Structures are given as C-alpha cells and as structure tokens.
Amino acid sequence: EAQVTQNPRYLITVTGKKLTVTCSQNMNHEYMSWYRQDPGLGLRQIYYSMNVEVTDKGDVPEGYKVSRKEKRNFPLILESPSPNQTSLYFCASSPGTFRETQYFGPGTRLLVL
C-alpha cells in the first residue's frame, strides 16, 4: 500500500531530551516536508527536501534538524525539545515538485513537559 508512515504516533517527553520522529514513504517521491500544526495557526512548514541530500528551511525551522540520506526517509530531529515545540507534526511527500499533491503521514502528537 502506498503510504507515508510516521513514528512514533504519540510521544510525551521532557525538556532537553533529544528525540527523533521518523518519516518514511514507499512511493519513490522526490519531495518531502515536515509541518507542525497548532490551533489557530494552521500547518507551518518546518523543513523540506527536494531530493536526497538537499534540504531547506521552511517558515519555522528553529529548534529542528532534518536529514535526507535516502530518498524514502526524512527524519525530524529535536536536539533539545522545549515546551513550545508541543504540537501535532505531519510529514508529507509528493511525486515531483512541491507544486504537486502532498501525501501526508498520519501525524505525531508531541507533548514536551
């Protein structure tokens, strides 16, 4: 089944404890992206990747890192999480460019205490 998977789906952690949220797609998509969704603010783009080894900052990259070593995987790393990073996170991919349909993963709910 063609899909975007994220793990974990739910995570409660404490301030400063490094964590990684994985994202994987099995559709051979070129473009991948991370978003966070907060009430009243909509989805905001954190980082995106046009292809392997090519990543760029979105609108809210502070406090996050990403890597794209393989086409299928695009992990999101929080080196030192803070409570203001409590949010719902979505990974998405699209076949070619960012102008095509985005296929979203199921989301990761993160609570930083």
Add this chain to the structure above:
Amino acid sequence: RKEVEQDPGPFNVPEGATVAFNCTYSNSASQSFFWYRQDCRKEPKLLMSVYSSGNEDGRFTAQLNRASQYISLLIRDSKLSDSATYLCVVTGSWGKLQFGAGTQVVVTP
C-alpha cells in the same frame, strides 16, 4: 499579516444547501493553489487543485482570482460527510508551501 488567511468559521450548513468561502493570499508570485480537507486533526488530504480558469469536481467548485489574490471553494448539495475543516494551500517561494488555518464546515441534518 499572515501569508494565507481564511475565515475560521464554523459555517453551519443545512444538509442539501450550498456553502462557499474564500481564502486570501499575500504573495502575488504564487503559482499553484489547492484545497485540502482535514477531519478532526487527522492528516490533510487533497480535495482539489485550483486552476486559473476555475474547475469543478462533482459538487465542489474552485475559483482563482489572481487580481484580488483569493481562491474560493463552493460546495453544492452539502452532505453530512462534508463536515470537515478545509485548508487553503498556496505555493510560496521555491519549495515552500503555505497553509491557511482552515475553515470549519458543519453540515447539519
């Protein structure tokens, strides 16, 4: 000012009625426009792309007004299953996507 703005609603719509709402965007260089649907904070799913000449997909009609920098979505013959949050998406500078905060639609029996 936000890059993409939507009326948050909710728009309460009787079943069978028509509802329409807009989304305004600030970047005149934006080239691609979409409507996504999101149910109860689940993952967004593409509803339809928005083309310059306007386009229709069943009961849904999308329009683009470049001069006034807004896109619209019209839902005819609303069904209970149309209850959702509708997200407006606009492409920004290369690689970037900007989302509106969403318009909530509630279809009532």
